[in-house]
Amino acid sequence: MEIIRNLIFTEHVRQLVRGDVSAQELSPSWEKLRSALVSELRARSLFSVSPTCVGILGSPRWTRNAIDELTADCYIFVFLKRLSSLNAQLGREKANIEGLIFRNVRYFLHELQRKHDPLGFRSYLALRSAICRAVEEGTLVVVQGDPEVRTNTAVAPPIDSGPLTRATKRSPSELRATIWGWADETMPDLVTARGRALDPVIEILRARILELSRDGVAELRFGEVSRHFQARVRHLWSASWPRETPVAEVDHSLGSLAEALRPGFALEEREAFHQLVACVSEAVEADPTTPRTQAYLHRLWTFLWSHCLEDRGNPPSRRQLSETLKIPRARIRDLYSSLQRKVRHCLSLSRPSNGDLE
Amino acid sequence: MTERSSTQSSIFERLVRQGGEARARLSAPMAPPAAGPRVGDLWILPSGTKLDDQTDTPIEWAVLEVEPQGALLLIPVDTCPMQGRADVLADDARVLRCGQGCWIDPAAFASGFRSGSLTREQVQAARQRRRDLRDGSAAAPLVVLETEKDPEYRQLLGRIEAIRLELEDAFREPTADSAFASKTAKATDSSREARRWFPAVAAASLLAAASIIVIHQKSVIDDLERTTAAPIPNPPVVWLEPGNDRGSREVGAVAEGTPYIVLLLIPEVTGHVQQSYSLKIFAHGDDRPLWNGEMAGGALPELFVLLPTRHFPAGDYHLQLTAREGDLERSAGTYELRILQSP
Numbered sequence: 001m002e003i004i005r006n007l008i009f010t011e012h013v014r015q016l017v018r019g020d021v022s023a024q025e026l027s028p029s030w031e032k033l034r035s036a037l038v039s040e041l042r043a044r045s046l047f048s049v050s051p052t053c054v055g056i057l058g059s060p061r062w063t064r065n066a067i068d069e070l071t072a073d074c075y076i077f078v079f080l081k082r083l084s085s086l087n088a089q090l091g092r093e094k095a096n097i098e099g100l101i102f103r104n105v106r107y108f109l110h111e112l113q114r115k116h117d118p119l120g121f122r123s124y125l126a127l128r129s130a131i132c133r134a135v136e137e138g139t140l141v142v143v144q145g146d147p148e149v150r151t152n153t154a155v156a157p158p159i160d161s162g163p164l165t166r167a168t169k170r171s172p173s174e175l176r177a178t179i180w181g182w183a184d185e186t187m188p189d190l191v192t193a194r195g196r197a198l199d200p201v202i203e204i205l206r207a208r209i210l211e212l213s214r215d216g217v218a219e220l221r222f223g224e225v226s227r228h229f230q231a232r233v234r235h236l237w238s239a240s241w242p243r244e245t246p247v248a249e250v251d252h253s254l255g256s257l258a259e260a261l262r263p264g265f266a267l268e269e270r271e272a273f274h275q276l277v278a279c280v281s282e283a284v285e286a287d288p289t290t291p292r293t294q295a296y297l298h299r300l301w302t303f304l305w306s307h308c309l310e311d312r313g314n315p316p317s318r319r320q321l322s323e324t325l326k327i328p329r330a331r332i333r334d335l336y337s338s339l340q341r342k343v344r345h346c347l348s349l350s351r352p353s354n355g356d357l358e
Numbered sequence: 359m360t361e362r363s364s365t366q367s368s369i370f371e372r373l374v375r376q377g378g379e380a381r382a383r384l385s386a387p388m389a390p391p392a393a394g395p396r397v398g399d400l401w402i403l404p405s406g407t408k409l410d411d412q413t414d415t416p417i418e419w420a421v422l423e424v425e426p427q428g429a430l431l432l433i434p435v436d437t438c439p440m441q442g443r444a445d446v447l448a449d450d451a452r453v454l455r456c457g458q459g460c461w462i463d464p465a466a467f468a469s470g471f472r473s474g475s476l477t478r479e480q481v482q483a484a485r486q487r488r489r490d491l492r493d494g495s496a497a498a499p500l501v502v503l504e505t506e507k508d509p510e511y512r513q514l515l516g517r518i519e520a521i522r523l524e525l526e527d528a529f530r531e532p533t534a535d536s537a538f539a540s541k542t543a544k545a546t547d548s549s550r551e552a553r554r555w556f557p558a559v560a561a562a563s564l565l566a567a568a569s570i571i572v573i574h575q576k577s578v579i580d581d582l583e584r585t586t587a588a589p590i591p592n593p594p595v596v597w598l599e600p601g602n603d604r605g606s607r608e609v610g611a612v613a614e615g616t617p618y619i620v621l622l623l624i625p626e627v628t629g630h631v632q633q634s635y636s637l638k639i640f641a642h643g644d645d646r647p648l649w650n651g652e653m654a655g656g657a658l659p660e661l662f663v664l665l666p667t668r669h670f671p672a673g674d675y676h677l678q679l680t681a682r683e684g685d686l687e688r689s690a691g692t693y694e695l696r697i698l699q700s701p
Contacts, residue, residue, distance in 0.1 A: 020378050023370040030370070065365045072369045080373075080380040082451045085437050087384060088402060088473035089416045099414035104437070110510055111439050125508055132509040148513050195503040285501060291686060 008032045010096040013086045016079065033078065034071045036105045043151035044109060044124060045227045046117070049234070053117035054109065055274060073112075078104045115274070118302050119237055122191055123183075123230040126198065130205035131155060131222060139210055143219060151223030157213050170217055176228045182208045183232035191237060192299050192326055277305050279346035280339070287338070296327045300335050395421050395430060395467050398481050400474040403466055403525060415517045418473050419525075420454060422484055428464045432525075433484060434518050442506045442515075443496045446487050448480045455515070456487040458522050461646065463529040492638065492645055494680030494689045598677070598693040599624045619670070619697070621663040625679055625690040634682045635661060635690060642674035672697050 012029035145152035423431035444457025
């Protein structure tokens, strides 16, 4: 019985291939998938933030409906889009594909977070890259959990790395304060740097992690470190934008673009918004301009659409944008015009006309 | 059994309908073609499944080329959505890992399982991407560069590479087919080891200001450290300029026991020093790089490369140099090199 229960995904794929699956037959794999998804959300510290971080709009918290919406998207990604490949694996009499489904759940959330939560994804990516580098070079070793460095992974200096400089154990609050310091040190580059420009940030984090691990903290748990780090990065980013933009500084052109972008809660609007974000992002990537201008465009665009998702009201002034995004103030007008053209073009691909952006 | 909410019921209804549509799209079970594997086929090969079972990284193999003598060029295919420069999205789910191609013996297919096929366009896209990679002209938008930095992606590629090597090792020895044997002899006997090299560790200090190609494999690094620790008396020197309008181009009569040839590569002029270069060396007519290394840009306009003669026997070679600056890459020159037979 236990074996059968453990092979729920495998059996479900067989059912899908054999013939139509009823709602009742769908139920066991749905529940197992839902549970796997929630575990992965917790592992990525996403369960404590808004579902918009993975593209689920219309719900400020993780309600049952929000989780169901995400599970449905995940089911399509994991089972339906990959049915041909899963069927091929079972065709060679592979005993089960449970592990593969769990891995695909991870990929599903990884891609969603990359697309919809640039802040959280950057924090996760940079911190994990830093620890992976230290593990690859042998200055840290995995002492517990997944060797591929995930939430349950604990790392420590190798036994032969010499005596620790201080044998005292840090309290949880001390540890948190230290990790917050890493975020303070690496922001805003952690968010605004792109491509190879992210390397120095990863290097700083690697150095700080090694300092901490040599400084009496015998084991570092990636999940714990990541949770504190992401929370601080989100706080710093949010705090860098004033609650109110002075009336005299409200940029109406930016405001109108933000207003036109802001998605509704209906499924169709949500999908249209994500398509628009993807379309403009591609246009930014393809813009035949200098790397510097492209980086500015990307920064401004990422800010604009995430601002719209979080529904923060008027966008900041050009001065505030310039200071936080590190874009010369004189460039913002041109960059904005360029983005406006791209948004208009992408909207024209999906609907006949659009007059909102004039 | 828990009561389903109305939202969940409507979701189930939608998923059940989409499940039926997905099943309808499944192709009929495929019998192995009588004529053996063909270009565009997707196969699951038992010899390459031990590791994929252990790591939950199931791989299909796409056939990109079939030589008349039987050797096949395969690339791995998987369903992870992350894509780097070398990858091509084939359909909704399958990604072709074009940078991990391998030539193998047809015997690998004896107990294989044909699992599907690519369209002609998908095969062409994969071939084009391999050419772009070879020419150093594969597009590298920022999002792709970031994906390549992602540990999740790097771990995936590491697993795929291990599976590819497992398959190659299983079919390392060519069959008795002499044509196939002669085709692969060069790569198998002299350069197979080199094909696995990856950039990592600086090799030697031939000239203080020189940029030296860097390679990875420990045994080769040890070998390099040993041989470059001692002076290399009168090594043969080849001077190469892009397009071969000028330069010596040929190196002849490499004396027995000469460990290295020294290449002086002149990159295409840009007016300033590049941050770094990557160099690929191909045997003539072969699209598998024998050598794939990284070099730091230096103060001098030319680049010095030590070429171990035991990995590069007499023959014609094609070299491709790619310059990197920040996130930008561009071709810095292609070169032809002929190493003549030792007397």
